Structures are given as structure tokens and as C-alpha cells.
Amino acid sequence: MNLLLLVFLPLGAAGPVYLLRRYWSAAVAASLATVVALIAICGRAQLGEPAYLLGRELVLDDFHRFLLILFYVLSSLMIVYAWRQPQGWAFCPSLLAIMGLLSGAMMIRTFLIAVLLLEMAGLIFVFMIHGRRPAPIGAAISYLVPLVVAAPCLLILPWLTESYTLHPEDLLLIRFTVIAVSIGFGILLAAAPFHSWLPGVVEGAPPMAGALLICIFSQVHLALLIGVLRDNLWLTADSPMLLVITGCGLLTALVGGLFAFAQRQPGRLLAYAAISNMGFVLVALGTGSAWGITSAVAHSVTRSLTVLLVAMSLGAVRTHLRRETGSSLQEALRWAPGGVLGYIAGGLALGGFPLFNGFATRWLIYRSLPQHDALFLGVLVLSGVGVVLGYLRSLSTMLQPSPEMSEDREPLPVTVLILSLVGLCLLLGLLPGLLVTPLHDMLLASGLVNAGL
Amino acid sequence: MDTLQDLFLALASLSHLELMLGLLITGTVIIVLEDWRLNLWALMAQVVLVGVLLVRVMPLQVALVKIIVGGMVCVILYLTARRVQWGGELAATHGSHDARTAGREVFTMNLWFRLLVALLVAVVTYALGSRHPFVVQPQGISQACYWLVGIGLLTVVLTTDIFKVGLGLITFQAGFGILLATFENSLSVAALVGVVDILIALAIAYLTSAQMAFTVEDDTA
Numbered sequence: 001m002n003l004l005l006l007v008f009l010p011l012g013a014a015g016p017v018y019l020l021r022r023y024w025s026a027a028v029a030a031s032l033a034t035v036v037a038l039i040a041i042c043g044r045a046q047l048g049e050p051a052y053l054l055g056r057e058l059v060l061d062d063f064h065r066f067l068l069i070l071f072y073v074l075s076s077l078m079i080v081y082a083w084r085q086p087q088g089w090a091f092c093p094s095l096l097a098i099m100g101l102l103s104g105a106m107m108i109r110t111f112l113i114a115v116l117l118l119e120m121a122g123l124i125f126v127f128m129i130h131g132r133r134p135a136p137i138g139a140a141i142s143y144l145v146p147l148v149v150a151a152p153c154l155l156i157l158p159w160l161t162e163s164y165t166l167h168p169e170d171l172l173l174i175r176f177t178v179i180a181v182s183i184g185f186g187i188l189l190a191a192a193p194f195h196s197w198l199p200g201v202v203e204g205a206p207p208m209a210g211a212l213l214i215c216i217f218s219q220v221h222l223a224l225l226i227g228v229l230r231d232n233l234w235l236t237a238d239s240p241m242l243l244v245i246t247g248c249g250l251l252t253a254l255v256g257g258l259f260a261f262a263q264r265q266p267g268r269l270l271a272y273a274a275i276s277n278m279g280f281v282l283v284a285l286g287t288g289s290a291w292g293i294t295s296a297v298a299h300s301v302t303r304s305l306t307v308l309l310v311a312m313s314l315g316a317v318r319t320h321l322r323r324e325t326g327s328s329l330q331e332a333l334r335w336a337p338g339g340v341l342g343y344i345a346g347g348l349a350l351g352g353f354p355l356f357n358g359f360a361t362r363w364l365i366y367r368s369l370p371q372h373d374a375l376f377l378g379v380l381v382l383s384g385v386g387v388v389l390g391y392l393r394s395l396s397t398m399l400q401p402s403p404e405m406s407e408d409r410e411p412l413p414v415t416v417l418i419l420s421l422v423g424l425c426l427l428l429g430l431l432p433g434l435l436v437t438p439l440h441d442m443l444l445a446s447g448l449v450n451a452g453l
Numbered sequence: 454m455d456t457l458q459d460l461f462l463a464l465a466s467l468s469h470l471e472l473m474l475g476l477l478i479t480g481t482v483i484i485v486l487e488d489w490r491l492n493l494w495a496l497m498a499q500v501v502l503v504g505v506l507l508v509r510v511m512p513l514q515v516a517l518v519k520i521i522v523g524g525m526v527c528v529i530l531y532l533t534a535r536r537v538q539w540g541g542e543l544a545a546t547h548g549s550h551d552a553r554t555a556g557r558e559v560f561t562m563n564l565w566f567r568l569l570v571a572l573l574v575a576v577v578t579y580a581l582g583s584r585h586p587f588v589v590q591p592q593g594i595s596q597a598c599y600w601l602v603g604i605g606l607l608t609v610v611l612t613t614d615i616f617k618v619g620l621g622l623i624t625f626q627a628g629f630g631i632l633l634a635t636f637e638n639s640l641s642v643a644a645l646v647g648v649v650d651i652l653i654a655l656a657i658a659y660l661t662s663a664q665m666a667f668t669v670e671d672d673t674a
Contacts, residue, residue: 054641112637116645123652127659134667140660141618145609148622148653152629159636 003051003058003107005041006068010034010100018093028083031092035076038099042068058107063446066439067223068106070301071216074308075099077417078208084411085315087206088131095212097124102220111231112158114224119151125213131206139204142197146187153184154224161232174239181228181235182244188221191282192252195275199259202274203267207318210267211311214274215304222281222300226293230448236288246286250379253279257383260390264397266314266343270307273350273387277303277358280380284365290449292368294440299361301435302428306349306358309421313342316418317398320410338415343398345422347391349429352384357425360432461517464505469593475502476597480604481571483620484611485564489534492620497527503601503627509591511638518640519630522647526623526654533658534616537665562611570611574603588635601628615664619657626650 013034020027042065051058060068075095082091101121105114126144129135157180164173183194190198202210228235235241256276263269277299284296316339317332332340349356362384369376428435443449467475475498482495500523507516582596605625609618630646 054645056641112642113645116642116649119649120645120652123649123656126656130663134663137615137660137664141613141615144653144656144660145618145622148625149606151649152632155629155633156636 003045003049003060004053006038006045006103006107007053007058007100009041010038010096010103014093014097014100017096018090021089021093024086025083027092028079031079031096032076034096035072035079035099038103039069039072039076042072053104053108054113056108056110056113058104059109060107061446062442063448064106064223066442067219068103070304071099071102071219074215074304075212077308077421078211081312081315081414081417082208084414085207085319086132087208088128090127091131091206091208094124094128097121098212098216102216105220106223111224111228112155115151115154115157118220118224119147122147122151122217125209125217128209128212129201129205131209135204136200139200143201146194146197150184150187153180153187156180157184157228161235164234168234177232177235178239178241178244181225181241182248185221185225186248189218189225189278189282190271190275191248191278192255192275195252195255198275199263199268199271202271203265207267207311207315210270211308214271214307218274218278219300219304222285222297226285226297226448242286242288244286245282249279249282249284249286250376251279252276252282253383254379255279257386261386261393263390264394266318266394266398269390269394270310270314270350273310273347273390274303274307276383276387277306277350279383280362280365283376283380284368287368287370289368290443291364291440293449294436294443295361295364295368297443298432298436298439299358299365301439302349302357302361302425305421305428306346306356306425309342309418309425310346310350312414312418312421313339313346314398315339316410316414317343320408336410338410338418342418342422344391344395345425347394348388349425351386351388351391353388355426355429357428357432357435358384360429361436364432364436458513458517461505461508461513461520464501465508467505469506469591472502472506473593473596473600476600477575480600480624481568483624484571484604484608485567489616492617493527493531493534496530496620496623497524499601499624499627500524500527503597503631506593506597507631507634510588510594511634511643515638515640515643518643518647522650523627526650529651529654529658530616530619533661537661567611570607571604574607575600578603587632594631594635598628598631601625601631603628615657615660619653619661622653622657623650626653 013030017027017030017034020030042060045060045065047060047062047065049059078095079092098121101117101124105117105121108114108117126140129140129143157177160173160177160180164170164177167173185191186194187197198213201213205213229241253276256272256274256279260269260272260276263272281296281300281303284292284299286292317336320336320339345356349358352358352362362380366377366380440449479495479499479502483492483499486492500520504516504520504523507519578596578600581599586595587598588594601624605621605623605628608621608624612618612621626649633642633646
């Protein structure tokens, strides 16, 4: 199967889906069919067989195929959810266009083109920010400006790395490269101190748009960062890059955990919990070891599943609680059972509570840390506790009436979706090997993990 | 295309000092003045001047593509401003908003303040471009890049209006485009950067229209 289909099929389908937007079920069915076709194409694609886009090589390896299929599955879940909980007319067409561009960014070998495709996908995301109700204009600006500022930092990276290869004695080039990587990826991954744009966007945008940003965009950025570190080994050997990533991760985990504890608004709380989890991912990546990288990717995958669960639950609870329900948990469970259970389970998983998937991958990260590092362990545990407490405290706020509220019960497909995700989070928590072992093998096969970076 | 090429070649005879002066004026107009028509004219002039500057580091056809894309961006923004009747209803809305918030501002970012900021950026740009040029030849490239990036970012920082933020972002992109052109001048990259520019303009157009529509809805409610 030609890899170009993964790029152009969703881009081509976005137009007809946009035209079908008034017939919502038809638009959802067409979007779902496209994503299912993408899963089939990606599953059958020949690994290592190149295709060419704008004269640049596209290649798929084991690891990137796994990530792409994960993105397509997550997108299909979002589309099914949007069928019963509409997320705005632009959601389905924008999602398809974004998937096409992100597929291209994941497969293309030229970093410069990958960043440009990523920036295009990010700009299309802007059309999702206003859902059925208007998002605050600040939310759109606070997303657009960091995106446009971050992209140039990454676009100059090939120039800097090539210059360093020609002039390895130039220490200034090392410094500029570390700064460019730190600012560019720091902004895109919402790592502290560049994290402040994410809470506003997640609070203002529809739940599935926020989930897309955290679950899919972040993973693509992470995959690109790992690719940069693999392709420029001098960055890990001769520069303080890994130290910067570790320090940034520690700060991100701490800031995310503390702000999550203090937060009452569910959207912002979700964003801070996601930021805290990104801190864990960066700390694991910063170790540079084989298991560190595996645990970083595994935690990033579990983070995506859990954030999607919380975002779906948040949307369901906001819409399907009766006004007179007040803050009675029993009454809330009658009207939005999936939403309430998913919110509690997702909150606990995001905080790394035992039995859930978040705990399993955190444990892996703790194990991959250098021995006897009490500071690391203390900060990471504190961050997790902050998130769990934040979710427990926010439960009563969640059950308050909201402007989106309707007078009907939560639809059955939404309940089934949410409970399935809860089940998956528990399964991966109890049997983490189901995810971690194949992921480690894939990273080894793709050459991303050898004896570390 | 030939006429455009001839016109362009005639403009290419401008010295780097004249081009820098032109960019200084257009950038200052964008950051200082509020009138959308003047801002858009300044943006269009800036696109042409950047294109003329780029001919010195990239093939003529690629530079022409950049100018055509810049023209399309200006058209998108012009149609948006006309559609939301900027200067009419939107100005009235902003006027009432300004009146409400005037008392709460720490200090007013009025015309003189913005002019002072533009002057400061010009001085910093000159110093940076002279002491740390990223390319020595042709002259003026580094200064133009620093100036446009700086003034674009400050335009974004000094306003809360989404349309003006858009002008700032496009100016920033133009500055960065100069830097990118010095090490990557292939047509495919220029085309993709052009698509990014158009998407930024479309995003700004969408957000400006949405802001206006929601404001009108709120007023009606």
C-alpha cells in the first residue's frame, strides 16, 4: 500500500465531510469510514518501503506504525463520541485534515518538512477551538501565538545541526542548538516554564479538541524530539541536552502537580494533570537509557488514553446532569453514570493511583531513574499526589449546573465508550506488560533504542 | 507574470539601505497605527520589500511565489476586515470595551508609547545586525530579519485585538522567512511556508469573524 494514501486520503475526505456537516450522522459515518480505512492501510503498509512527497522520502517503521495506528484509533473514538456529543461543525473535517498532515509529519525523513506539516496541522486545529458555544478569544490567541513562535525554533534546527557537523569546534553552535530544541519543543509539549498556554485552551475548547491536543499532538512532538536526539547523537554526548530535558521534566511535574491541586475548573485541572504527566515523560527521556525511553513512550501512551477518558467524562457530565441534581453523587450517577465513573477513574489514573495504568508506567519511570535519587522520587510522588487530590476536590464542582446542560440522560454509546476506556486503563494497570514489552521491542527494531540515546 | 517580473527587477535595483528604510516605515505603521486600511497597505508594501530583499539570496521565481502568497494573505485579511465592518460596528464595540477597561489598565499603550517601542526595536536591531549578523553578504539581510521578528512579536504583545495579533504574526513570519531563505531556498519549502502563511491568515480571518459574530449574538441576547 502506498504511504501517500495515509496523507492524502484524510485530506481529500475532509472536504466532503465538511459539505455533509448539516447531516451530522452522515458526516460522522464518512469520517469514521476514512479513519477505519487509514487503520487498514497503515496495518498493511510495507515497512521500510519508501514513498516520495515533494521529492522527500517517506518511510514507515515499526514504532511509527504503532503510533499512527494508535492515533487513528483515538481519532475514531473521538468521532464516535462526537456523534452523540457534537463538538462543533468543524470538528470532523478538521480532525481528518489534521490526521493527514500528522501522518505526513511522522513518516517524512526531512525534519524541516515534518515541522512545516506539524505547523499546518496546528493551524487547522484553530478551527476546532470554537465548538457549539464560543470559546474565549484569549484561548485561541494563547494557542496560535506559541505555535507560530515555536515552529521557527525547530525550523532552524537542521541548519544548526549541519553547521555543527561542519564546525564541531564551535561551542556557540551547541549552545544555540540546545536553546532552539528547548524552546521549540518546550512550547509545543507545554513543558514548564512554557506551559501556561495549555490550561486556557483546554478549558475554552470543546472536550474532544482539548483531548486531541494532548493525546495526539503531544505524542507527535515527542516522537519528533526522540528522532532529533537519535539523529544527532552529539546532542546527548557533547551537550547538556539530557540534563536540560531532565531538569525541565522535574519542574514540569512539580508545577503541574501543584497547580492541579489548587485548581477548581475541570478543564484547567485536566490540562495541569496532563502537564504533570508530561513532566514524568521528560524525566524518563532525560535518563537517556533504553528503559528510560521505553517508559517515556509508554507513559505518553497511557497519558493519552487517560486524558481521552477524562475529556469524554467531562463532556458527558457537563451536558447530562439535571439542574436539580445539585452535588448529590447518587443522583449524578443515575443521569450520567459513565461520565461520573470515568471522571473519578480517569482522575485517579492521571495521578498515578495504584491499579490504574498511570501507576504502572510511573513505576517503570521510577525504576529507570538513577539509584539513590531521593529528590527525583520526592518531586514525582508529590506531583502525583497533587493531581489525585485535585481531582477528588474538584468532584463537587463538577456536579454543579453548567451552561451546556440538557435534560436527558447520558446516551448509551457514550456510556459504553467511557466504561470501555475505564476497563482498558485498569487492564493496562494490572498487566502493563501488554503495552511495555511490545513497545520496547518496537523501539529496538526501529533503532530508536539501543543502549540508550 | 512577465510584467510582474519586469516590475520586480526594477525594484531590485534599490539599495539595501533604501529597503531597510522601507521596512522600518512599514513595520512602524503596523505597530503604531490602528487604521486597518493603512495597516494592510503597510503589510502589502512589506511583502514586496521582503521579496525584493530575498532575490539576493534565492531564485527570482521563488521570491515571486512568496510575493504572490503575501498578496493572497493581504486579500484574505482585507476581505475579513470588510466583512466584519471593522471601523464600524467592531470599532464601536471596542470603543465601549476600551471605555470600560480604561480605568483598570496599569498604563495606556497609546500611540507615543508604541512609537517609542518601535524606535527601541530599531536601535536594538541595528546593533544586533551589525555585531551578530547570521550572514555577512548580502548586506541588510540580518537587520531586516531581526527587525521584522522583533516588531512582529511586539505587535502581538502590545494588543489584545485578534486582527492586529494576526498582522504581528505575519510580520514575524516574514522576518523568519528571510532567515529560512538564507539556508533553504528550494521551491518545495517556499511553497509549504506559503501554505503556512495562508493558513495563519485564514485562522485569523476565522477568529476575527467568530469574535464579531459572538459579540453581535451577545448584544442581541
